[in-house]
Amino acid sequence: MLTGSISTVMAQDQSVSERYASALGKRVESGIFYRKFGDNLRSVLVPDPFKVLDVARDISLSTSFYLAVNEIGRAEAELALLAEASGISGIVMSQDPQAFKKMFGSMNISRMLADFKELDLKPQDNGTTFIDRVFNVKGVGTVMLGFSGTEIHVHDTLKALPSNTEIDVKSIQVLDEDQPSVGPGVRVGLAVRNADLDALSGTYGLIKPDLQLIDELEINEKFRWAPEAKELHVIYGGMKVMGDVDQGRIKLRGKLPAVKGRAILVNPNVKPGSLQVYGSAIIR
16 A cells, blocks of 8 residues: 655745755655655655745645754744644754754754754554645546545545535545555545535545544644734644634634644734744644
8 A cells, every 4th residue: 555754845945945855756746746665655845935824734744844944034933933833853954053043942843953864754544634626527527636644445435624525535546546545645636426526615624434523722832922813724734724712722613633633823914024823732
């Protein structure tokens, strides 16, 4: 069964990110590089560093990160805080390690300063799959693109979020090759049956039918640089919903899977010059 690892590469200068990504894989689609080792597929994501929500989405999907730091300005601080909020392992490649430690010395990322090397950390099966595109293909029907966070087999029944529509997996493709099944951490294209395209508009995830959902979670950490917020974007496993802050908790306006882990909190409605990364929340 094909399984994978997912890494996000970040730098203020996107050409620097792409240089590191090119050392890890070959660009096959916009913003994604791949390298296949037998039954293992490495996916390397290179988001626009100035689109905080896109970076949060990608790093929340990832099993590891690479952060290249030159001078620590606002943009690089945002990237560092996203790495910290994700709670995953990674490598911080800084031209001035002492300056980085001075700024972020109380955080876990300050202990990740190291030289570049390949990381291939496998994800745990969490019963979910992130979906970023849903469209119709003539002769095939409804197709979903995303990243698997769980085992998926042809003929499986899954539930789409936020609609709760049940879909059946008709076929699975990875890099244009049919697969009978995949494990977690793989970029997949799923052809699905019993799925009306209009009903699935806005789908951001698939879950196993028996997986429970939550509509509230606990704030784990608020970064000291972050302005107070009444509402936040909550990003977990690539999936994003809005939530309202209430006494250390967040009441979600949508649903997230009840899978133990950490969600990234982003407040894009800040004054110019303020940091958007708010902190993290715990899903128990």
